[in-house]
Structure formats: structure tokens, C-alpha cells
Amino acid sequence: MTPLRSMVCVGILGAHHIPVSGIMADEPSIRLMVDTDLDQVFSLIDQENWGWEFHEIRRIFALDTRNSIVAEINGEIVGLITLINFGKTAFIVHVIVKEGWRKKRLGARMMRDALQNLDSLDVDNVELHAMPDVAEFYTQFGFKRVEEISFFCKHPGTSGQQNTVDATSDAEFRLLDLEETLSMSECQSRMMGFHESDFQYAMKTDPPEYPVARLVGSSVTAMLIARKGSELNPLGPWFMNHPDKKTARAMLRSAIARLPDRRTDVGISTSNELAKDIFLDEGFSLMTEGVVRVSRSARAVSPFPRELLAIGHLGVI
Structure with missing residues (x-):
């Protein structure tokens, strides 16, 4: 099968960091994605074999440089969410946790922080396209099934x-x-x-x-x-x-x-x-x-x- 391939931070983000409560020192910190992260970001996305190209990841970041996030520990990016806030509607493009960090609630932490930020910006609709085996994960954040693509x-x-x-x-x-x-x-x-x-x-x-x-x-x-x-x-x-x-x-x-x-x-x-x-x-x-x-x-x-x-x-x- 051909691989699937199928987007003014204020207040809570501070200086490129999203505050997370109760995080231990040996756990990844969550912060805003910056331009210098894109090589690592693309490498993590590319490991999923979805067929994305580097210029597309750069395009997503260029459309919205202030809302995508990464989870980082010791300089290594081990999780990411890329998204585009168009104004009233936001579209989440990627939600990825690196192998070895999965099933440790890192994905849930990133989703909560990303959505908290979008809520502060008065976004009234957040959408994403989920693979069937992970669609249920998003219901805990208030997402509802609309249709199949x-x-x-x-x-x-x-x-x-x-x-x-x-x-x-x-x-x-x-x-x-x-x-x-x-x-x-x-x-x-x-x-x-x-x-x-x-x-x-x-x-x-x-x-x-x-x-x-x-x-x-x-x-x-x-x-x-x-x-x-x-x-x-x-x-x-x-x-x-x-x-x-x-x-x-x-x-x-x-x-x-x-x-x-x-x-x-x-x-x-x-x-x-x-x-x-x-x-x-x-x-x-x-x-x-x-x-x-x-x-x-x-x-x-x-x-x-x-x-x-x-x-x-x-x-x-």
C-alpha cells in the first residue's frame, strides 16, 4: 500500500515554553516548535513512513509559527504536534511520540497543552484526521467523530x-x-x-x-x-x-x-x-x-x- 500523507502566542506560552505542572526532571519538557527544530521534526515524522516531504513540514510551520509544539529531553525531540491555526479553525496535522516514549502519557500531555493554548486564542473548532486504531484516543479531549475520509x-x-x-x-x-x-x-x-x-x-x-x-x-x-x-x-x-x-x-x-x-x-x-x-x-x-x-x-x-x-x-x- 502506498504510504499515507495525507498546519501572537499570548499569556500561557511565555518565552517559547508551555508550562506543565507536575513534570519530573527526567521527563520531556514541552515547548513551542522553532525553526531550528525542523530537521529533527522531519526525521521523527519520516520514521512513520507516511510519505511527507521536508518542504511540506516547512510549509506547515510557515503557515503557523506559533502553535506547533515539541517534547524535548536532553536536546532530543521525542514527541511533536504540528498544527495550523487559521483563526477560528485549527487543524492538527501530526501527533507523534517516539518509540520508547509511548504509553507514558506524553501524547496526552502534548494534546492538553496544545488545546489549552488554542482555547486561549478563541479557536472554536479543532479538527484532525486520525487513523482508525487511534481515533478513540482523542475522545478524552472532547473530539467527536464526524465522518470517514x-x-x-x-x-x-x-x-x-x-x-x-x-x-x-x-x-x-x-x-x-x-x-x-x-x-x-x-x-x-x-x-x-x-x-x-x-x-x-x-x-x-x-x-x-x-x-x-x-x-x-x-x-x-x-x-x-x-x-x-x-x-x-x-x-x-x-x-x-x-x-x-x-x-x-x-x-x-x-x-x-x-x-x-x-x-x-x-x-x-x-x-x-x-x-x-x-x-x-x-x-x-x-x-x-x-x-x-x-x-x-x-x-x-x-x-x-x-x-x-x-x-x-x-x-x-
């Missing part, structure tokens, strides 16, 4: 079912500039159930290389965000008003044609059969299923709608 990938040279798509001109699909992309914030956030300001923050902080839109007249009726990586290209989020398979497949082809010729990854809501059919028909193969989307929220969180054909690679984006 499936991940698909397409390798270079893999073709789709050519004979099932009518000829559709790529002329109806074009790239949006940043201002146009930001103008879609209300629609995108409504589809995903996040705050509009979260999406705007993400787009301004990390503008996508290929925001492909479908236009009907002067109206954008669909938008697919595609990005390029050094080894793979992540797709999503992707929304389409009144989605149909023919138009969606043509739009997907238009987006992929703009990307470097390397593996392309995407995540979808497992219950979205239309999205599943679209990606399978276009030559994608199932990579991982049963990943659990969980949420700790002050508001109601619903499964993603049928119109959302692909989810964000890092939660909101």
Missing part, C-alpha cells in the same frame, strides 16, 4: 477511462488570480463549514499555484485548488455547484494537465460516491480508507456535502 493517488502515466467522457473544451476552465480566489472565500467556507476569514488567511499566507475555476458566463461555478510538490502534487479543496461526472472529469483533467508530471494525491469524504467514481474513472487508485475526521468544536460540525469533491490537504486548504 479516503485518500486516492494517481501515478504518472496512468490514464483514465477515455471513452466515458464527452469532449469538453478546456476553454471553460481557467486559473484565477489571488483576488479572484479570495472572492470565492464565502462559497468555499460555506461548502466546508469553516469561517470565511479562515479561508482568506490560508489563501493570503500560502497562495495556491493553480486555483482552477469553471466559469459559466462571469460566474465561478466550481473551483479546484491544485499545488505542486517536489515529489507529489496535492489536490483540494474542490467544490462544484450541481456536480456532474462529465464536467467534473473534464475539470480534473484540466487541473492535472497544469501540474508537474508526478504523483497526485487527493482526499475525499468516504460517503461521497460521486467523487469516488470521478477519481477512479480518471485513473486514481485507493490509497487509504477509514481515516476518521474528528472535531472538537463549540458549534455543530457536519460531514462534507456532495458538492465538495475533494477536501483540503491541510484542513481548510
